[in-house]
Amino acid sequence: SLPTYDGISPRQLLKLYPDYGDVYNIAWSGHESKWLMAGTAAGLVGWKIEADKVKDNSTKFRPFMVDFLLPENDKDQGENPIVDSLAIVAEHTVVAKCANHGLIYMWDLKNTTKDLTMDEGKKDRVIEQEVSMLANLKWSDTDNFYMNLGCHKGKGLIVCGDDKGSLWLYNMPSMAKANPEPIKKILDPTTRLMWPELQDDHLENSRKVPLDRHDIIIDKVTTSHDSNHIVAVTSNNMVCIWRRTDEDSDS
Numbered sequence: 001s002l003p004t005y006d007g008i009s010p011r012q013l014l015k016l017y018p019d020y021g022d023v024y025n026i027a028w029s030g031h032e033s034k035w036l037m038a039g040t041a042a043g044l045v046g047w048k049i050e051a052d053k054v055k056d057n058s059t060k061f062r063p064f065m066v067d068f069l070l071p072e073n074d075k076d077q078g079e080n081p082i083v084d085s086l087a088i089v090a091e092h093t094v095v096a097k098c099a100n101h102g103l104i105y106m107w108d109l110k111n112t113t114k115d116l117t118m119d120e121g122k123k124d125r126v127i128e129q130e131v132s133m134l135a136n137l138k139w140s141d142t143d144n145f146y147m148n149l150g151c152h153k154g155k156g157l158i159v160c161g162d163d164k165g166s167l168w169l170y171n172m173p174s175m176a177k178a179n180p181e182p183i184k185k186i187l188d189p190t191t192r193l194m195w196p197e198l199q200d201d202h203l204e205n206s207r208k209v210p211l212d213r214h215d216i217i218i219d220k221v222t223t224s225h226d227s228n229h230i231v232a233v234t235s236n237n238m239v240c241i242w243r244r245t246d247e248d249s250d251s
Contacts, residue, residue, distance in 0.1 A: 161218020165195025
C-alpha cells in the first residue's frame with residue numbers, strides 16, 4: 001500500500017539556483033564526498049553540501065556552485081553541452097553523458113575537486129573546473145536525447161540504452177575502487193545486448209501494430225546489487241528485465 005503523509009509538514013532547508021536551463025538529472029555522490037550534482041541544458045554543475053550547516057538555520061548556508069567542464073565536442077558549436085544523463089559509479093567516480101557526443105565520460109570527483117577552496121564566499125559565486133578524466137566509453141552516435149545511464153554504486157557495471165532497443169554494458173569493477181587508474185584510449189562496451197524478436201500470437205491475431213514496429217527507445221536502466229539483473233523502461237511503456245545466465249557469469 002502507499003504510505004500516508006497526513007500531518008507531515010515538509011520544511012525547505014536549502015534552495016539552489018543553477019540558472020543553466022532545464023535540469024535533466026540530479027545525483028548525490030555519497031555521505032563521504034558530499035556532492036550534489038545536476039545535469040542541465042548547459043552543462044554539469046555541483047555543490048558541496050554540508051548537512052550540519054544546512055540543518056542549522058542560523059548559518060544561512062549557501063554553497064558555491066562548481067561548473068564541471070566536460071570534454072569539448074564540435075557538435076556543441078561552442079556552447080556548453082547538454083548533459084542529459086548522470087550516475088554515480090562509486091563515491092568518487094562519476095559518469096556523465098552529453099547529447100550528440102557519442103561518448104560516456106567517466107571522471108574522478110576526488111581529483112577534480114581536491115584543490116577547490118570550500119569557503120562559501122559570495123552568494124552567486126561560480127567556479128569553473130575541468131574534470132579529471134578516467135575513461136571515455138564509446139556509445140551510440142544517435143542524435144536523440146534523454147536515454148539515461150544506470151549502475152549500482154560500488155559495483156562497476158555501467159549500462160545505457162539507446163534508440164534501437166539495445167543496451168550498452170561496460171563492466172569496469174576497477175573503477176569502483178579507490179584511486180582508479182585513468183585509461184587513455186576510447187573503450188568499446190564489454191558487450192551489447194540487442195533488442196530481441198518478440199513473438200506475441202494474441203497481438204498478431206488481433207491485427208494490432210506490433211510493439212516493436214517502431215524504434216524502441218530505452219529511456220532508463222538500472223542494475224541489481226549483484227550485477228545479475230538489468231531492468232529497463234522503454235518509450236512504448238514496457239518494463240524489461242534481463243538476467244545473466246550461468247554461461248555468461250564469467251564475462
